[in-house]
Amino acid sequence: MAMKTVSENASFGGVQGVYSHAATSTACDMTFAVYLPPEAKTQKVPVLWYLSGLTCTHENAMTKAGAQAWAAAYGIAVIFPDTSPRGEGVANDEAYDLGQGAGFYVNATQAPWAPHFRMWDYVKTELPKLVFDELPLDPARQGITGHSMGGHGALTLAMTDPDTYRSVSAFAPIAHPTASDWGRKQLGAYLGPDESTWTAHDSTLLMREKGYPGEILIDQGSKDNFLDLLKPEALAEAAAKRRQPIQFRMQPGYDHSYFFVSTFMEDHVAWHAERLGA
Amino acid sequence: MAMKTVSENASFGGVQGVYSHAATSTACDMTFAVYLPPEAKTQKVPVLWYLSGLTCTHENAMTKAGAQAWAAAYGIAVIFPDTSPRGEGVANDEAYDLGQGAGFYVNATQAPWAPHFRMWDYVKTELPKLVFDELPLDPARQGITGHSMGGHGALTLAMTDPDTYRSVSAFAPIAHPTASDWGRKQLGAYLGPDESTWTAHDSTLLMREKGYPGEILIDQGSKDNFLDLLKPEALAEAAAKRRQPIQFRMQPGYDHSYFFVSTFMEDHVAWHAERLGA
Numbered sequence: 001m002a003m004k005t006v007s008e009n010a011s012f013g014g015v016q017g018v019y020s021h022a023a024t025s026t027a028c029d030m031t032f033a034v035y036l037p038p039e040a041k042t043q044k045v046p047v048l049w050y051l052s053g054l055t056c057t058h059e060n061a062m063t064k065a066g067a068q069a070w071a072a073a074y075g076i077a078v079i080f081p082d083t084s085p086r087g088e089g090v091a092n093d094e095a096y097d098l099g100q101g102a103g104f105y106v107n108a109t110q111a112p113w114a115p116h117f118r119m120w121d122y123v124k125t126e127l128p129k130l131v132f133d134e135l136p137l138d139p140a141r142q143g144i145t146g147h148s149m150g151g152h153g154a155l156t157l158a159m160t161d162p163d164t165y166r167s168v169s170a171f172a173p174i175a176h177p178t179a180s181d182w183g184r185k186q187l188g189a190y191l192g193p194d195e196s197t198w199t200a201h202d203s204t205l206l207m208r209e210k211g212y213p214g215e216i217l218i219d220q221g222s223k224d225n226f227l228d229l230l231k232p233e234a235l236a237e238a239a240a241k242r243r244q245p246i247q248f249r250m251q252p253g254y255d256h257s258y259f260f261v262s263t264f265m266e267d268h269v270a271w272h273a274e275r276l277g278a
Numbered sequence: 279m280a281m282k283t284v285s286e287n288a289s290f291g292g293v294q295g296v297y298s299h300a301a302t303s304t305a306c307d308m309t310f311a312v313y314l315p316p317e318a319k320t321q322k323v324p325v326l327w328y329l330s331g332l333t334c335t336h337e338n339a340m341t342k343a344g345a346q347a348w349a350a351a352y353g354i355a356v357i358f359p360d361t362s363p364r365g366e367g368v369a370n371d372e373a374y375d376l377g378q379g380a381g382f383y384v385n386a387t388q389a390p391w392a393p394h395f396r397m398w399d400y401v402k403t404e405l406p407k408l409v410f411d412e413l414p415l416d417p418a419r420q421g422i423t424g425h426s427m428g429g430h431g432a433l434t435l436a437m438t439d440p441d442t443y444r445s446v447s448a449f450a451p452i453a454h455p456t457a458s459d460w461g462r463k464q465l466g467a468y469l470g471p472d473e474s475t476w477t478a479h480d481s482t483l484l485m486r487e488k489g490y491p492g493e494i495l496i497d498q499g500s501k502d503n504f505l506d507l508l509k510p511e512a513l514a515e516a517a518a519k520r521r522q523p524i525q526f527r528m529q530p531g532y533d534h535s536y537f538f539v540s541t542f543m544e545d546h547v548a549w550h551a552e553r554l555g556a
Contacts, residue, residue: 009537010501016537066344069544144395206483223288258341259294266347 003134003156012072013038014063014201021130025121026085032127033080033133033143035059037072046141046276047131048078048269049165051150052122055101055180058082061147066262067269069159074273077137081123083149100184104177105153106201117190126165143167145274145275147261148230149174149182151218155203155235159212167275169217169268171261172224175235176204180228204231207238217271219264221254280410284309290350291316294340299408303399304363306487310405311336311358312413323408324419324554326356327443327546329401330469331426332460333379335473336360339425344540352551355415361427363394369439376464382455383431384479386468395468402435402442421445421550423540426508427452427460429496433481433513437490445553447495449539450502453513454482460507482509485516493523495549497542499532 006018014037023030039045048071051059058080061067071078084090084103093099103119132139144165146154151173158168177183179197187198199205216239220232232248239246254260259264272278284296292315301308317323326349330339339345340352349356362381363370369390370375381397410417413477422443424432429451436446456476465476477483494517496512510528517524532538548555 009533009535010499010531010541011537012541063342066347066540068537068540069344069347148409221288253288255287257287259289259346262346263288263290 002130007133011035012070014040014068016068016201018062023126025118025120025126026116028085028116030082030085030122030127031058032082033062035062035068035071035078036135037075037077039075040077040136044136046076046273046278047137047143048076049123049142049154050078050080050270051105051144051153052080052083053146053148053150054083054097056083057101059271060258061261064258065115065264066265070266070269074269074278075216076269076273076276076278077135079127079131081127084119086187088256090116094114097182098189102149102186104149104186104190104201105156106187106190109197110190110192110214113190123153124161141166141276141278143276145169145268145272146170146173147172148226148256152177152203155216156206159203159206159210160200163212167214167272168212171264171268171273172226172230172256173203173218173235174219174230174238175200176231178202178205178239179234180231182226204234204238207235207242207244207249211239211242211244214275215247217268218246220248220250221256221260222250222252223254224256226256280408286327289313289346290416292318292346292350293481294346296336296340301400301404301434303396303404304321304394306363306365306368306394308363308400308405310360311509312350313340313346313356314413315353315355317353318355318414322414322416323353323355324357324551324556325415325421326354326550327360327420327422327432328356328400329383329422329424329428330358330361331424331428332361332375334361335379338536339539342536342540344543348547350545352388352556353499354551354554354556355413357379357405357409359405361540362397368394375460376467380464382464382468383429383434384465384468387475388470391468401431402439419444419554419556421554422448423449423546423550424451425449426504426534430455430481432478432493436486437481437484437488438478440491445550446469446490449546450498450508450534450543451481451513452508453495453507454480456480456483457512458507458509460504482516483510485513485520485522487523489517489520492553493525496524497545497547498526498528499534499538500528500530501532502534504534506548530533
């Protein structure tokens with residue numbers, strides 16, 4: 001078996017598992033978490049990918065986002081990948097927002113990042129192949145969401161490959177990284193100074209260029225301490241301009257924490273379950 | 279104001295706060311968390327005390343137990359005290375199950391613990407006085423629950439003072455500490471070798487002696503890795519023998535983790551809300 005069980009805990013009638021495997025795309029061992037709802041004991045279930053934010057591993061959202069209650073209620077699996085390659089041989093930076101814990105869901109082309117920092121391929125291709133081989137998950141029914149840097153990942157992946165990601169939502173996404181310090185620094189480091197290579201990784205630019213062939217759900221807290229870096233207004237404007245079907249909800253009083261994410265988790269799980277026929 | 283705000287985050291329409299104060303019972307600064315549901319903006323709400331287990335601070339259950347969703351839905355506040363005094367001047371032990379993080383909800387009489395380890399007084403008297411003075415909480419409607427060592431605290435406090443704690447439940451409580459390595463070690467250290475002083479802090483013994491004048495809810499996982507230390511069978515037998523109204527639920531497949539606690543949190547919050555008229 002290509003994946004190794006780190007732990008499995010009963011949760012809401014299903015199983016919260018943590019697994020590891022030797023990943024080829026990122027050339028290191030990777031750990032990820034999967035919540036399987038009760039239905040998975042007897043049938044393949046749809047999948048919601050949950051991409052996490054800066055500094056997170058697979059564990060933060062697994063323990064703090066309260067997703068399992070709703071995943072069980074709606075009969076959908078949730079997969080929590082790590083946010084970067086990790087380990088001693090893997091390049092890193094002292095800053096919290098570059099290197100390990102800050103993969104930004106791109107394939108790095110620049111030294112010293114290129115050998116391991118291939119989170120786009122890992123999340124989009126390698127990890128799906130593994131989990132669809134090993135677990136009772138239905139590859140024809142995948143949705144994607146995420147928080148902050150993970151919301152950026154979810155939106156860019158979904159707009160790039162809407163045939164795979166049949167539903168998409170985001171919590172406080174980094175919405176316009178090519179115009180933000182959460183983006184310019186990392187895209188420059190990972191992809192190099194030619195900014196034309198950055199545009200595929202900016203949801204505001206993708207929204208201007210092509211949008212998404214379905215409705216999008218975005219929640220953003222009005223008291224988020226990082227509004228200047230997230231730039232929700234750029235994405236909101238681009239979406240409105242192209243008449244993109246979207247529910248963009250500015251939630252009064254909420255900040256950037258998991259207290260915000262968990263508050264709206266049920267809405268997001270229900271959103272995906274409805275669109276994936278869970 | 280006697281209490282200092284450490285943080286406040288919007289959560290499920292209410293507020294998850296963390297506060298600190300200089301406690302006199304434990305003679306050190308103490309930190310605790312309070313979740314206030316939306317109703318608390320306009321009226322006093324009932325209170326559920328949640329006592330945590332070994333090694334925990336106020337934070338573990340606050341972030342991992344998923345209580346806020348249900349506290350908001352049922353209109354009840356949840357208070358998460360710390361599990362011991364803390365700080366440089368406070369005695370400690372290298373073991374995870376003695377000293378800081380392991381107060382066991384007793385008033386220590388022995389050196390070196392006696393000056394600070396007075397969690398019985400802190401949880402039962404000092405902290406209630408503070409929060410009822412400062413927050414929109416109704417002292418006439420208090421219930422108590424807890425996990426593991428905190429389940430022990432909840433059951434012993436409720437059976438000792440049922441007029442204050444009008445509802446009680448527990449998740450995988452340490453049910454018979456005077457007959458367990460989770461208990462004999464700590465009660466001996468904090469209260470000394472005279473075992474007659476221990477009996478007030480053992481829910482099985484309290485159940486044999488007097489029980490509780492109301493129905494009790496207890497959830498216990500059948501795959502709990504600490505069953506030998508928790509001894510649920512002793513409490514179950516004592517309760518059945520005295521015909522104590524109780525729902526003792528052995529939940530198949532669940533372990534001792536927060537994945538277990540969060541799974542049954544809604545049932546516990548609903549249990550208390552119903553009995554407290556929330």
